[in-house]
Amino acid sequence: MSPRRVTLGDVAQRASVSVATVSRALSGDSQISEATQQRVRQVASDLRYIPNVAARSLVLQSSATFGLMTPDVTDPIHGQVVTGFQQRAAERGYSVILANGFRDAETERRSLREFAAHRVAGVAVMGSVLRQTEVKRLLSPSPTLFIGSDHLPAVGTDLDLPRGCVRPDDRDGMDQVVAHLIERGYRTVAYVSGSSGANQIVRRDALIAALAARGAPQPVVFQADDVDDAGLQAVTAQILRRRPDVVVCYDDKTALSLMDELRTAGVNLPDEVGVVGFDDIPFARISNPRLTTVSQRSDELGRISAEFLLATLDGKRLPLSQLMPVTLVVRETTPGPRRRAGTKAKKSTVPVAIR
Amino acid sequence: MSPRRVTLGDVAQRASVSVATVSRALSGDSQISEATQQRVRQVASDLRYIPNVAARSLVLQSSATFGLMTPDVTDPIHGQVVTGFQQRAAERGYSVILANGFRDAETERRSLREFAAHRVAGVAVMGSVLRQTEVKRLLSPSPTLFIGSDHLPAVGTDLDLPRGCVRPDDRDGMDQVVAHLIERGYRTVAYVSGSSGANQIVRRDALIAALAARGAPQPVVFQADDVDDAGLQAVTAQILRRRPDVVVCYDDKTALSLMDELRTAGVNLPDEVGVVGFDDIPFARISNPRLTTVSQRSDELGRISAEFLLATLDGKRLPLSQLMPVTLVVRETTPGPRRRAGTKAKKSTVPVAIR
DNA sequence: TTGTATGCGTTATCAC
DNA sequence: GTGATAACGCATACAA
Numbered sequence: 001m002s003p004r005r006v007t008l009g010d011v012a013q014r015a016s017v018s019v020a021t022v023s024r025a026l027s028g029d030s031q032i033s034e035a036t037q038q039r040v041r042q043v044a045s046d047l048r049y050i051p052n053v054a055a056r057s058l059v060l061q062s063s064a065t066f067g068l069m070t071p072d073v074t075d076p077i078h079g080q081v082v083t084g085f086q087q088r089a090a091e092r093g094y095s096v097i098l099a100n101g102f103r104d105a106e107t108e109r110r111s112l113r114e115f116a117a118h119r120v121a122g123v124a125v126m127g128s129v130l131r132q133t134e135v136k137r138l139l140s141p142s143p144t145l146f147i148g149s150d151h152l153p154a155v156g157t158d159l160d161l162p163r164g165c166v167r168p169d170d171r172d173g174m175d176q177v178v179a180h181l182i183e184r185g186y187r188t189v190a191y192v193s194g195s196s197g198a199n200q201i202v203r204r205d206a207l208i209a210a211l212a213a214r215g216a217p218q219p220v221v222f223q224a225d226d227v228d229d230a231g232l233q234a235v236t237a238q239i240l241r242r243r244p245d246v247v248v249c250y251d252d253k254t255a256l257s258l259m260d261e262l263r264t265a266g267v268n269l270p271d272e273v274g275v276v277g278f279d280d281i282p283f284a285r286i287s288n289p290r291l292t293t294v295s296q297r298s299d300e301l302g303r304i305s306a307e308f309l310l311a312t313l314d315g316k317r318l319p320l321s322q323l324m325p326v327t328l329v330v331r332e333t334t335p336g337p338r339r340r341a342g343t344k345a346k347k348s349t350v351p352v353a354i355r
Numbered sequence: 356m357s358p359r360r361v362t363l364g365d366v367a368q369r370a371s372v373s374v375a376t377v378s379r380a381l382s383g384d385s386q387i388s389e390a391t392q393q394r395v396r397q398v399a400s401d402l403r404y405i406p407n408v409a410a411r412s413l414v415l416q417s418s419a420t421f422g423l424m425t426p427d428v429t430d431p432i433h434g435q436v437v438t439g440f441q442q443r444a445a446e447r448g449y450s451v452i453l454a455n456g457f458r459d460a461e462t463e464r465r466s467l468r469e470f471a472a473h474r475v476a477g478v479a480v481m482g483s484v485l486r487q488t489e490v491k492r493l494l495s496p497s498p499t500l501f502i503g504s505d506h507l508p509a510v511g512t513d514l515d516l517p518r519g520c521v522r523p524d525d526r527d528g529m530d531q532v533v534a535h536l537i538e539r540g541y542r543t544v545a546y547v548s549g550s551s552g553a554n555q556i557v558r559r560d561a562l563i564a565a566l567a568a569r570g571a572p573q574p575v576v577f578q579a580d581d582v583d584d585a586g587l588q589a590v591t592a593q594i595l596r597r598r599p600d601v602v603v604c605y606d607d608k609t610a611l612s613l614m615d616e617l618r619t620a621g622v623n624l625p626d627e628v629g630v631v632g633f634d635d636i637p638f639a640r641i642s643n644p645r646l647t648t649v650s651q652r653s654d655e656l657g658r659i660s661a662e663f664l665l666a667t668l669d670g671k672r673l674p675l676s677q678l679m680p681v682t683l684v685v686r687e688t689t690p691g692p693r694r695r696a697g698t699k700a701k702k703s704t705v706p707v708a709i710r
Numbered sequence: 711t712t713g714t715a716t717g718c719g720t721t722a723t724c725a726c
Numbered sequence: 727g728t729g730a731t732a733a734c735g736c737a738t739a740c741a742a
Binding site: 374 | 734
C-alpha cells in the first residue's frame with residue numbers, strides 16, 4: 001500500500017556511495033569531500049529523504065525529544081508555558097511530547113511511563129500530584145525538571161529541591177501585593193483559594209507572611225475547593241457576610257470568576273470590595289473592571305525550563321533551582337477602600353459636626 | 356554514568372527464557388503458557404522494565420504517536436482542542452508530539468518534517484498557513500487531518516476536502532446569530548475580523564450569507580489585522596462614527612478586546628451597541644457584561660480528531676469530513692437595541708405630541 | 711509451548 | 727576520503 005519510505009540506503013544507491021558516506025555527508029562530517037557532500041545532499045533532497053529518528057535514537061541511546069506534562073493545557077498559564085517550552089525546544093531541534101495529567105495520579109504515572117518508553121532526553125513536569133521522588137524514580141535516568149510551585153512536599157520551604165526547579169517568586173509577588181494594599185489604605189484582607197494543589201497553599205502562606213511582616217492583621221481564608229460552581233458561591237456568601245476590604249485570590253481565574261459571582265450578588269466592584277489576582281492571564285487586562293494582579297512571564301518560564309533541560313544534554317547536572325521575577329500590575333480592581341454608607345465604623349469614628 | 360536501561364534481554368535472562376518468549380508474554384500472546392506469562396511479567400515488573408518504543412517502531416515501521424500542529428496553544432480554543440486530542444489518543448495508548456506553527460510557513464514546515472521523521476501514525480493540523488496539498492505531501496504517507504476552518508483554499512466551499520476535515524459549523528452558527536439579532540430588533544450590523552487567516556473570512560461570508568438569506572441589510576466589515584493594538588482602536592473609532600446596532604466579531608477574543616476598547620472610549624455596553632462573539636471560550640461566560648456567543652465543544656473537536664486518526668490505523672481511509680454542531684448562547688451583550696437620545700432617526704420617526 | 715535467527719534504519723568503529 | 731560491518735532493542739517467521 002504505502003510506498004516504502006526512502007532510507008539512507010536508497011540515497012546511497014542513487015548517489016553511488018555507501019550508507020556510511022551518506023550518513024556522514026548528511027551530518028556535515030568534514031571528512032567527506034565537498035563534492036560528495038553536495039551530491040549526496042542533492043540526491044537526498046531529490047528523493048525527499050527524511051531520517052528515521054527511531055533508528056537514530058536506537059543507536060544513539062537517546063532521542064531528541066522532551067516530555068512535558070501539565071495538568072491541563074486549557075489553562076491559559078499552562079498554555080503559555082507549553083508554548084514557550086516547545087518553541088525553545090524546537091529552536092534546538094527537539095520535539096516535545098505533551099501529556100495532560102489531569103491531576104490524576106494514575107493518568108500521570110501512565111504519562112511518565114510513556115515518556116520513559118520514548119527514552120526522552122528530559123522531562124518537565126508542571127503541577128503533578130505525585131511525589132517528586134516517585135516522579136524522578138519513574139523517569140530515571142532522564143533528567144527531570146519541576147515547573148511552578150505545585151509540587152512542594154513541605155510548605156514553608158522556598159524551594160524543595162536544590163536543582164531542577166523553576167517557578168515564579170510567589171513570595172515576592174505577595175509582598176508587592178501587600179505593600180500595594182496597605183498603601184491604598186485597605187485594612188481587612190481575605191484570601192480565596194482556587195483549585196486544590198500545593199501552589200495555592202504556597203501563595204496563601206506567602207500572603208500571610210507578607211501581611212505579618214508589615215504588621216498588618218491576618219487574612220480571613222476562604223476555601224473554594226470546587227472553583228466552578230458551588231464553591232465560589234459559598235465563598236461569595238461568606239464575603240457578603242464578612243465584608244473584607246479586599247480579596248486576594250489564588251489566581252486570576254479564581255479572581256475573575258469571583259468577580260462574576262459578586263456582580264451577580266449585586267456587589268459593586270471595585271467600590272465595595274477590592275480584588276487582586278495572580279498570574280496576569282491575558283483576560284485580566286481586559287476584564288471589567290480590569291484586574292490588579294501579579295504578572296509572571298509564563299512563556300519565559302517555559303523557555304527557561306527547556307533551556308534547563310538543554311543544559312543537561314552534555315552530561316551536566318541540572319542547573320540550580322531558580323525563582324522567576326514577578327511584578328505587580330495595578331489596574332482597576334484596587335482603587336482603595338471606599339466609605340460605605342451605613343457602615344458602623346464610619347459612624348463611630350468620623351466626627352460629625354453638630355449644628 | 357547512567358546505569359544501562361533494562362531491556363528484553365535482561366528480563367529474559369532473569370526469567371530463564373528467550374527474548375522472544377518475553378516479548379510474546381508481555382504482549383499477552385496466548386501461545387505462551389499462563390505460568391510463564393505470570394513469571395515473565397513478575398520479573399519485568401521487578402526489573403522495572405520499560406519497552407523501548409524506538410526499537411519497537413523501527414521493526415513495526417510505525418510509531419504509536421500522533422503529531423499535532425497548532426498555531427499557538429496559548430489560545431483557549433487551541434488549548435481545548437489539544438487537550439481533547441491528547442486525552443483521546445492517550446486512552447488508546449498513543450503519544451502526541453505537539454508543535455506550534457505560529458502561523459509561520461517555515462516553522463510549520465520544520466514541524467511537519469519533524470513529524471515525518473518520527474514516522475507518526477497520523478497528524479492533525481490546525482490553522483496552518485500552508486496549502487493543504489503541501490501539508491499532505493510533506494507528511495505522506497501518514498494520514499493527515501485538518502481541524503477547523505483555517506485551511507480553506509477557496510472560500511465559499513463548505514468543506515474543502517471530502518475526507519479528513521473536522522470543523523465547527525460556522526455557517527449554521529452565524530445563521531443562529533442572525534436569527535437572534537433580527538428577533539431582538541437589531542438592524543445595522545457590523546463585522547469585525549480578528550487575526551488574519553482563512554477562518555475569519557469563512558465566518559464573515561457566513562454572516563453575509565445569513566443576513567442575505569433573511570433579507571437583512573448587509574454588514575459593514577471592519578478589518579482589524581492587528582488584533583492587539585492599533586487595529587482594534589481603529590475599528591473602535593470606526594464603530595463610534597458609524598454606530599452600528601450590533602457588532603459581530605470573528606471570535607470571543609476579538610469581542611472581549613473590542614469591548615474593552617469601547618469601554619475605554621466611553622461607550623455604554625450593551626446599551627449603545629450590542630456585541631456577539633464566536634467560540635464560547637471560558638471567559639465569555641464571566642465577562643462583564645457576559646458575552647453572547649456561538650458555543651462549540653472544542654474539546655470534542657479534539658477528541659473526534661484523534662478518533663478520526665485512530666480509525667485509519669487498520670489501513671482504512673480517513674473518515675468523511677464532518678461539521679461539528681454549534682449552539683448560540685445568548686447572554687448579556689445582545690439585549691436588543693435601545694433608543695439613543697439625540698439620534699436623528701428617532702427624532703424624525705417618532706411623532707412627538709405637541710402641546 | 712518455546713527458542714533461533716533475521717531485519718528494521720541509523721551511527722560509529724574499524725579497515726582500506 | 728570512503729566502505730564494510732557491528733551494534734542498538736524489539737517483533738516475528740520459522741524451527742524445534
